[in-house]
Amino acid sequence: MQLQSLSQDQLQSLEVELAAAYQAFQEKKLSLDLTRGKPSSEQLNLSDALDGILAGNYKAEDGTDCRNYGGLDGLPEIKRLGAAILGIGEDEILAGGNASLTLMYQCVYQAYELGFAGPESAWRHEGKIKMACPVPGYDRHFTICEAFGIEMVPVAMTSDGPDMAELEALVKSDPSIKGVWCVPKYSNPTGIIYSDAVVQAIAELPKVAGKGFLVFWDNAYAVHDLIDQPKALANIMNLAKTAGTEHSIVQFCSTSKITHAGAGVAFLGATNGNLATFKNSLCVSTIGPDKVNQLRHARMLPDMATLESHMQKHAAILKPRFDMVLKYLNDDLAGTGLGNWESPEGGYFISFDTLPGLAKSVVKMAAEAGVKLTPAGATYPYGKDPEDRNIRLAPSVPSLAELETAMQIFVLCVKLASVRQRLSA
Ligand SMILES: Cc1ncc(COP(=O)(O)O)c(C=O)c1O
Secondary structure (H helix, E strand, C coil), rough: CHHHCHHHHHHHHHHHHHHHHHHHHHHHHCEEEECCCCCCCCHHHHHHHHHCCCCCCCCCCCCEECCCCCCCCCCCHHHHHHHHHHHHCCCCCCCCCCCHHHHHHHHHHHHHHHHHHHHHHHHHHCCEEEEEEEEEECCHHHHHHHCCCCCCEEEEECCCCCCCHHHHHHHCCCCCCCEEECCCCCCCCCCCCCCCHHHHHHHHHHHHHHCEEEEEECCCCCCEECCCCCCCCCCCHHHHHHCCHHHHHHEEEEEECCCCCCCCCEEEEHHHHHHHHHHHHHHHHCCCCCCCHHHHHEEEEEHHHHHHHHHHHHHHHHHHHHHHHHHHHHHCCCCCCCCEEEEEEEEECEEEECCCCHHHHHHHHHHHCCEEEEEEECCCCHHHCCCCCCEEECCCCCHHCCCCCCCCHHHHHHHHHHHHHHHHH
């Protein structure tokens, strides 16, 4: 169905047909939810062995009694796992509490208030501070910026990662841009993996940016593949070391979507110097992380091979859900010009771009037919999608049957909103 090729009469009868189907769904009074980028209970069940796994043995491999205070940067055995996930050295990692988001917030705090290279390097001394935000992106990154009054400068995303020509030009011309948020693998929400060329260019970026520039490398989906032979992400820290920019890279990941989302272990990867600085301020607010939980994780996931086979069990649950979403998009909307999307091979999201000006209407129409979607605009700084196009679909929580109905409604709403827009043009 190419709307441009339809006459006004054809458009009108199509509208009547789609509106009738829409009304039939409304009458069913459904309550479906595609908003939540969190694991389903079935996925959480995969890690229930955590409960009781210590069986009274609280000793870490270095003899630490994990029930006690201390060990600010985490247990060696869990740091080893975090270092392997991020592809960095075991001396370049800190294992913290349950949320990488907290570590991101604390790193922004460190850079903004305290400085990573001495107090005089704190961003706050330089007046108005900005951060580059590839869009669409992760709303909680934007919320951290807002909390510090950091102005967000959007940069377009491509299928290879941020548009590097745009990003380089921005940071070159504006030294008040002090950082960039990156979700390099199965990006939230577009699901793409940054290409080798983009990772290389990001490793070089601090050389052309103002002083104190930081790359926030949020590798939340580092091991969250849905296919057997996933594309590899280039190693930012190795490239940064070659470029001499390693002190400008701070990396994050967590077990939130590996084990129990609210009770996992988060990691910060950075140079020895940056970690030492970070720990100097971290020790003001804590004597140490929850090492009992870290030990539970290290016992359940002692190495990457175990982690990988654990992630295959997640993929077996998630992949059919992604396939269901993509089937409806491909069968009903491919070739129509009514939207664009990527086909992610991992992560938690599928991102859909409607025709300009329709995302809000599609979200509203879907809600009125019983399908809750992430609010349009949430994937943009300040909640403002300038073209009102992007909708984030999160298929992990609903059952397959629920997802199927939700997608029938979603594609119907996209078609109906597009036809109505065309009719009113
Ligand atoms: C890109 C990204 N980073 C971080 C998080 C949250 O991670 P954590 O649970 O470790 O705070 C999420 C959760 O959806 C995410 O999508």
